[in-house]
Amino acid sequence: MSALGERDIGDLSGGQRQLVSAAQALVQEPEILMLDEPTSALDLNRQINLLSVLRRLADERNMLILVALHDLGHALRFTxxxxxxxxxxxxxxxxxxxxxxxxxxxxxxxxxxxxxxxxxxxxxxxxxxxx
Incomplete structure (x- = not known):
């Protein structure tokens, strides 16, 4: 993520924008986080990494994370x-x-x-x- 911090948001790909948006939301340490298809523009590796981070933070911070997902395999694994x-x-x-x-x-x-x-x-x- 640090490499993306120096770039203009308009120069980022859709997946990179999704990661930046998720990071911006998480850095605020919310008690509740709502995400709409946060993995839709990400490759499989980044999908798994993002959902793993969200799962870990939900557990560690006792945070409620509501995620709209169409990938039911991801839902089974991470929710x-x-x-x-x-x-x-x-x-x-x-x-x-x-x-x-x-x-x-x-x-x-x-x-x-x-x-x-x-x-x-x-x-x-x-x-x-x-x-």
Whole structure:
């Protein structure tokens, strides 16, 4: 991040702007942080790094972080609770591993999928096909 501090915001890529915005929010040490698709313009490495930092800070600072994510694999790995909306209606809310289920994925996202633990025991989303 320090390398980006000397650059004009207009010269940054979309992903770099997202990282700068997240850093600006976090440096203020908020009790509650709301982020809308903070990983959408980031490569996979930066997605995992950012979500790992957010997870760690939420735990260390006892901070509430609300994140809108479309990547349900990331939601399964990094969140405690999930809310699923469909056409502006709340469909499900609760612990992430209970909310994101094969049944919900079929109903809301119209896919056949399963959730299995990885070698480290974390839940992994495996999408098999569109229904």
């Amino acid at each position: 405690d609770a999930a809310m699923v909306l469909e056409h502006g209606r709340l469909i499900a809310c609760g612990p992430t591993e209970e909310v994101i289920s094969p049944e919900l994925l079929r109903q809301v996202y119209k896919v056949t999928a399963r959730i299995e633990p990885c070698s480290k025991g974390r839940p992994q989303l495996i999408v098999e096909e569109a229904v």
